[in-house]
Amino acid sequence: MTGLLSELKRFERIDLSRVACHGTACCTAVRHRVFGRLMQYANMGAALAAVPELIRWGPVRWPAHWCDLPEGDGLTGDCGVHADVAAAVLTREAVPHTRGRAVLRPAPLAPAHWRASWTEAGAGDAWIAGRVVHHEVIKVGDQWWDPSEARWFSGAGAHLSGGRVLAVREEHGSWQLDSEASATHARP
Amino acid sequence: MEEGDPASGEPTYAAGTETVVAPFGRAAKAGTVFISGMHSDTNPSPGLSVARSLRLAWPGLRIVGLDYSPESSGLHSDVLDDLVCLPTWRRAHLETWVEQMCRLLEPDDALLIPCLDLEVRLLATELGFHDKILGPSKASLDMVRKPPVDAAERLGVRVAESETDTSWHAIDRFVRRSPHGVWVKGEVYDAYRAYTAGEVLALGSVVEHTWGGGWHLERHVAGQECSIAFAALNGRLLDAVFVTKALVTVAGKTWAGEVAELDDSLRDGLADLVADARWTGGGELELIRSWHGDLTLMELNPRFPAWIHGASVCGINLPAALVAGRAASRDGLLAPGFTRVVEEIPVNPTLGITPFGWVAGGLPRPADKHPSGMSCLGQRHLVPAERAAAPEESIPAPTSTAAQTGGFEELLGPPGPEATPSRHLLLPLFAEQFQALKEQVEGLGRVLLAHSVKTCPQPAVLREAARLGMVAEAISLAELEAADRFGLAAEQGILNGPAKWWPATDRVRCWAFFADSLAELRSLHARLDSGFELEAEVVGIRAAPVHVASRFGIPLHEPEAMAEAAGLLGSLARRLGAAWGLHFHFAQSVLGASRWQRECAAALGAADPLADQMGRPPAVLDVGGGWHIDDMPYVRASLGYVLEHGPAAAREADPLLVLEPGKILTQPTVAVVTQVVVRRESRKHCDIVVDAAEGDMPEAPYQPHPVARFDGSRWVPLPPGRDRILGRSCMEHDVLGVRLDLSDVQEGDILAFGMCGAYDTSMAYDFGRGTASRELGHS
Ligand SMILES: [Zn+2]
Ligand SMILES: [Zn+2]
Numbered sequence: 001m002t003g004l005l006s007e008l009k010r011f012e013r014i015d016l017s018r019v020a021c022h023g024t025a026c027c028t029a030v031r032h033r034v035f036g037r038l039m040q041y042a043n044m045g046a047a048l049a050a051v052p053e054l055i056r057w058g059p060v061r062w063p064a065h066w067c068d069l070p071e072g073d074g075l076t077g078d079c080g081v082h083a084d085v086a087a088a089v090l091t092r093e094a095v096p097h098t099r100g101r102a103v104l105r106p107a108p109l110a111p112a113h114w115r116a117s118w119t120e121a122g123a124g125d126a127w128i129a130g131r132v133v134h135h136e137v138i139k140v141g142d143q144w145w146d147p148s149e150a151r152w153f154s155g156a157g158a159h160l161s162g163g164r165v166l167a168v169r170e171e172h173g174s175w176q177l178d179s180e181a182s183a184t185h186a187r188p
Numbered sequence: 189m190e191e192g193d194p195a196s197g198e199p200t201y202a203a204g205t206e207t208v209v210a211p212f213g214r215a216a217k218a219g220t221v222f223i224s225g226m227h228s229d230t231n232p233s234p235g236l237s238v239a240r241s242l243r244l245a246w247p248g249l250r251i252v253g254l255d256y257s258p259e260s261s262g263l264h265s266d267v268l269d270d271l272v273c274l275p276t277w278r279r280a281h282l283e284t285w286v287e288q289m290c291r292l293l294e295p296d297d298a299l300l301i302p303c304l305d306l307e308v309r310l311l312a313t314e315l316g317f318h319d320k321i322l323g324p325s326k327a328s329l330d331m332v333r334k335p336p337v338d339a340a341e342r343l344g345v346r347v348a349e350s351e352t353d354t355s356w357h358a359i360d361r362f363v364r365r366s367p368h369g370v371w372v373k374g375e376v377y378d379a380y381r382a383y384t385a386g387e388v389l390a391l392g393s394v395v396e397h398t399w400g401g402g403w404h405l406e407r408h409v410a411g412q413e414c415s416i417a418f419a420a421l422n423g424r425l426l427d428a429v430f431v432t433k434a435l436v437t438v439a440g441k442t443w444a445g446e447v448a449e450l451d452d453s454l455r456d457g458l459a460d461l462v463a464d465a466r467w468t469g470g471g472e473l474e475l476i477r478s479w480h481g482d483l484t485l486m487e488l489n490p491r492f493p494a495w496i497h498g499a500s501v502c503g504i505n506l507p508a509a510l511v512a513g514r515a516a517s518r519d520g521l522l523a524p525g526f527t528r529v530v531e532e533i534p535v536n537p538t539l540g541i542t543p544f545g546w547v548a549g550g551l552p553r554p555a556d557k558h559p560s561g562m563s564c565l566g567q568r569h570l571v572p573a574e575r576a577a578a579p580e581e582s583i584p585a586p587t588s589t590a591a592q593t594g595g596f597e598e599l600l601g602p603p604g605p606e607a608t609p610s611r612h613l614l615l616p617l618f619a620e621q622f623q624a625l626k627e628q629v630e631g632l633g634r635v636l637l638a639h640s641v642k643t644c645p646q647p648a649v650l651r652e653a654a655r656l657g658m659v660a661e662a663i664s665l666a667e668l669e670a671a672d673r674f675g676l677a678a679e680q681g682i683l684n685g686p687a688k689w690w691p692a693t694d695r696v697r698c699w700a701f702f703a704d705s706l707a708e709l710r711s712l713h714a715r716l717d718s719g720f721e722l723e724a725e726v727v728g729i730r731a732a733p734v735h736v737a738s739r740f741g742i743p744l745h746e747p748e749a750m751a752e753a754a755g756l757l758g759s760l761a762r763r764l765g766a767a768w769g770l771h772f773h774f775a776q777s778v779l780g781a782s783r784w785q786r787e788c789a790a791a792l793g794a795a796d797p798l799a800d801q802m803g804r805p806p807a808v809l810d811v812g813g814g815w816h817i818d819d820m821p822y823v824r825a826s827l828g829y830v831l832e833h834g835p836a837a838a839r840e841a842d843p844l845l846v847l848e849p850g851k852i853l854t855q856p857t858v859a860v861v862t863q864v865v866v867r868r869e870s871r872k873h874c875d876i877v878v879d880a881a882e883g884d885m886p887e888a889p890y891q892p893h894p895v896a897r898f899d900g901s902r903w904v905p906l907p908p909g910r911d912r913i914l915g916r917s918c919m920e921h922d923v924l925g926v927r928l929d930l931s932d933v934q935e936g937d938i939l940a941f942g943m944c945g946a947y948d949t950s951m952a953y954d955f956g957r958g959t960a961s962r963e964l965g966h967s
Contacts, residue, residue, distance in 0.1 A: 110279075
């Protein structure tokens with residue numbers, strides 16, 4: 001348990017992601033590219049699902065600006081970018097929500113892939129701890145939304161394709177733990 | 189994963205209780221077998237099937253499932269002792285993956301049976317030869333690349349006709365010559381059935397988008413789907429099985445199958461193939477067995493098929509043979525076949541249930557929705573392309589005459605001072621096509637060629653048709669009159685269509701007419717009663733097609749329609765003192781030669797029962813027109829088929845055979861010259877806008893047209909590529925050319941479209957010029 005708690009403490013120091021804007025065409029053009037596309041959806045689930053389809057999951061160096069996202073033909077962003085964009089879509093449609101974070105326990109062989117990709121891109125990998133990772137999510141009503149996977153989940157104890165959710169925390173709130181999972185995690 | 193790290197799993201040799209029948213021996217030599225591709229739905233990967241087969245042979249063997257998402261359903265199965273869940277290929281890191289695969293295979297007694305096509309290829313590329321991977325090497329894979337021509341030769345079976353030129357023109361021709369449709373096949377994976385060139389173009393871009401690679405076409409072969417699955421080790425064929433699909437899913441995946449041993453010649457051929465390729469691992473040959481029993485090879489997959497456990501439960505256990513390095517001896521089959529059932533199982537608590545994932549309807553479906561995410565792997569281009577993308581390697585189709593789709597540019601003079609777009613008549617091509625057609629019909633009996641006025645009412649063309657000895661075929665009295673003015677005498681003309689008596693008049697003289705409906709026959713009687721003067725030597729009716737839907741003709745295959753038609757036609761012929769005839773028309777360019785000749789023979793078959801009821805045979809059989817310009821070489825064979833398989837009257841009564849060659853003669857006779865107004869580049873391709881529009885060539889958005897560019901001294905055909913030519917109008921569908929290479933084309937350049945005769949000329953209209961259309965009724 002102490003292992004998980006110290007990871008949680010460490011993750012708290014990671015700021016929730018906010019993509020910055022230079023206030024000039026370099027950034028406003030990218031913002032337009034993203035939100036112009038997302039506006040076409042009349043259905044909120046479809047609009048939020050379009051976020052990770054439009055912005056391929058991958059490393060970002062923080063603090064990031066909109067003009068840092070284009071890569072090749074597409075856009076690249078991590079779950080922080082996905083959460084920030086999804087939150088903006090929710091805000092525009094006046095859906096009450098709060099930003100938040102989750103701690104996931106991924107499959108054992110997964111973190112090595114991500115650490116390698118992030119290191120190659122020169123991006124910080126503070127979000128990857130020993131056997132758990134930090135992941136940005138959104139709270140909508142009494143449900144949680146995973147902006148990178150476009151899935152609802154019930155909170156701590158749920159399973160996402162990125163792994164089991166060990167803990168969740170709303171911005172300015174406190175951690176909610178999955179008792180069973182944290183016990184498992186604490187096992188040496 | 190509660191079982192411990194799979195990489196360091198203790199070798200748990202299959203303990204084999206005393207009661208187990210163990211044809212492979214009680215213990216496997218392997219301690220742990222890793223199997224990838226575990227997803228099991230209506231389009232399953234083979235992994236779970238392979239795992240079950242190994243479990244059947246060795247109840248105590250340690251079997252570990254491997255896949256790239258917790259949503260891979262087979263990972264939840266209790267047939268597995270453990271599982272390895274790697275990140276989806278959208279999130280995986282290649283070198284890390286290679287390292288991890290090597291580490292999993294470090295223990296002496298570990299083996300991997302890869303069951304995902306692209307993963308097999310990536311393993312071969314990244315790990316080279318690896319004695320613990322029971323999959324084919326890069327060299328083996330290279331020997332069986334698509335289309336599998338060499339493999340088919342070694343096995344002594346046929347291979348489906350294929351087309352690697354994916355220019356619009358080549359697609360159009362291949363589809364027209366494939367009566368059962370075609371398959372759009374991705375380089376590595378995926379196949380979609382298509383029936384039209386438009387569908388092929390759309391599906392081709394789906395394949396390119398989903399898999400990030402090229403594609404080709406294969407002709408569908410009608411027959412029974414079957415497969416040969418095999419297992420081989422270092423070029424030695426261990427065992428094989430022949431399965432005939434008995435039930436398939438909507439997507440064509442096997443649901444039940446009949447299991448059999450290979451016959452000796454297939455087994456020998458397969459053993460040779462496997463030896464030459466030095467094959468290791470499972471494999472599958474997908475075949476079609478024709479009604480006569482001969483086999484066509486469609487596909488060679490570098491892994492076991494997903495139904496492989498179906499063969500195992502019948503007693504032919506190929507996964508076990510692969511792991512044991514030998515086939516088990518058997519004494520007949522345990523069952524003659526297998527079927528699948530659907531089974532619900534609880535999820536593995538470690539993986540949990542992943543909630544529903546939303547999709548964005550407006551964007552293309554995300555490529556990685558299949559849990560194993562192989563399409564993401566394809567898009568990352570980590571596996572070297574087996575073949576260069578189609579445009580680079582397509583070979584221009586050989587052209588024999590200037591009338592065919594290439595070569596029109598040789599007849600076209602240099603661009604003159606006239607404004608573009610401009611239309612240029614290439615009249616010599618009309619006579620050239622006429623001669624070619626005459627050669628096709630020579631020896632087929634008495635044949636009359638009638639120029640279809642609507643396909644080119646240009647005075648010069650009408651005069652040329654008259655000079656060549658043709659008669660007019662008209663769909664209105666106005667057309668008949670126009671033809672008459674330019675030398676095609678009305679009294680020798682043929683009237684067709686649903687409104688042939690328009691515009692109204694008291695008196696008509698023609699050689700023949702064919703009524704389009706029973707209502708027309710009835711109204712003719714009524715009009716004759718009230719004084720209409722009609723002179724014709726032949727009265728006829730048009731037969732509706734039997735198998736394809738059409739708004740034209742009388743359904744003579746329905747007995748009531750036949751009886752009424754015979755009565756009305758008989759009395760009309762008597763009233764006019766005329767002979768009778770039967771007419772069929774459906775565009776051959778739509779059906780292709782093979783389907784057209786069957787439709788034509790079937791519809792004209794009505795001539796025999798009609799003759800019985802009329803008391804005399806038909807004097808005329810009219811087979812219409814609508815032939816595609818490329819299909820000139822098929823005319824003779826198709827008409828021969830119709831004469832042989834159509835009504836007995838065609839062979840016994842020596843009727844006059846009438847052909848109404850419209851666009852096959854007129855299509856090449858016009859070129860449209862146009863100037864490039866705008867050139868716009870994007871990262872991947874470029875578009876140009878020209879000053880011609882679909883109004884100037886109305887078929888251009890639907891039919892491929894050859895295009896040439898004037899380089900200052902001569903016209904040079906544009907090669908195939910990925911670019912488009914857009915018309916100047918503001919209509920979305922005003923796209924005049926696709927899949928062309930426009931890299932040499934600049935703004936201001938002059939281009940010419942060939943094959944703009946026929947409907948591209950006769951149906952052309954003014955649009956976007958600020959001109960008001962002619963007021964109807966004020967000609
Ligand atoms: Zn910027
Ligand atoms: Zn995340």
